[in-house]
Amino acid sequence: MTAASRHYVLAAGGTGGHLIPAFALALELERRGHHVALITDERGAQIPGKPASLPAHILPPGRIAGKNPLGWVKGAMGVIEGRRMALRLFESFAPTAVVGFGGYPALPTMLAARAAGIPTILHEQNSVLGRVNRFFAPRVNAIATAYEDIDKLDPKLAKKVTLVGNPVRSEVLALRDAPFPAFTSDSLLRILVTGGSQGARVLSEVVPDGLAMLPTALRARLQVIQQCRPEDIEAVRHRYASHGIPAELATYFENMAERLAHAHLFIGRSGASTIAELTVVGRPAILIPLPIATDDHQAANAREMVAAGGARAIRQEKFTASELAKQIQAMAQHPETLANAAHAAWNCGYPNAASDLADLVEGFGGAPLMDVIRVGGKPAVAKSKEALALESAE
Structure with a gap:
């Protein structure tokens, strides 16, 4: 691993719409010399096209939906357990940033990243902000979109938004x-x-x-x-x-x-x-x-x-x-x-979507040496370029 090599975690729900762009980003980040891990659910792990080099960690999805209170309890327990499992992964893998692609399986991971103080980025594949992404949008560092106009995205968050498109498979x-x-x-x-x-x-x-x-x-x-x-x-x-x-x-x-x-x-x-x-x-x-x-x-x-x-x-x-x-x-x-x-x-196509998304993701992290420094037994909190610039100004 070179000094500039970093670790990234991608969290994606168990459908091709969420996983395909995650796979494309993983390949691009690996091409740049980084290490990537995927967090998904059982269904997501079966989606064709996962790079052989990409380890998949299976978490309970924690879907809280429907009208059955027992389902809510079960879903909440899944979220709590998934968050705990994600935190354990972060302790050993030490990600510079976590990228969420939406879907309920991404929920525990994004909660864990917030608790650990790890920078978070969302990627929204659709022209309507999904429910999980909608919840995290005010709380993340950056939001990448596939369309210029996104329904249900608060205009107040415009400064966080970068239009990158939707990454596709390399053969396409x-x-x-x-x-x-x-x-x-x-x-x-x-x-x-x-x-x-x-x-x-x-x-x-x-x-x-x-x-x-x-x-x-x-x-x-x-x-x-x-x-x-x-x-x-x-x-x-x-x-x-x-x-x-x-x-x-x-x-x-x-x-x-x-x-x-x-x-x-x-x-x-x-x-x-x-x-x-x-x-x-x-x-x-x-x-x-x-x-x-x-x-x-x-x-x-x-x-x-x-x-x-x-x-x-x-x-x-x-x-x-x-x-x-x-x-x-x-x-x-x-x-x-x-x-x-x-x-x-x-x-209408965005052929550079994977590269542009990778550029955005790489922007949230410290200097290369910070990626391997540990403070008090925990990974140093990675910071965005903007945050580092602010600190320098102060």
């Missing part, structure tokens, strides 16, 4: 400078359909019939790749076969970056990681925000991309086969329309 980022796949009036129209890690039933029900309603000339050029729920896949396969539309179906695609690279149009949800990947690569989309998403954050996530002309959004209650067919025709009937939408999506 590698596609940033690749050209949009050639699309002419007589070439194949390759459509990628996904609905999250487990697929989405509404997509399985609507998309095949919507594609079947396209004009004959356009329908004959379709090539579809669709992710389906396991219990829906055979019914979807039968639907496509009855319409005479070639479709490759699976419950999970390991090489999703490759599929995205060849796609002309994406149809699916507007989760934070989905939007980040579509905009980094530059792929036009028809987005159907998940209606039960907390605070309707998926609808908010779609705003910027839609406003720029890179996507069209359809509320699920209006997501019918005829509406889908109409929107596809509007985007794909003329090659230049689809290419323009792809460029508009590309302009």
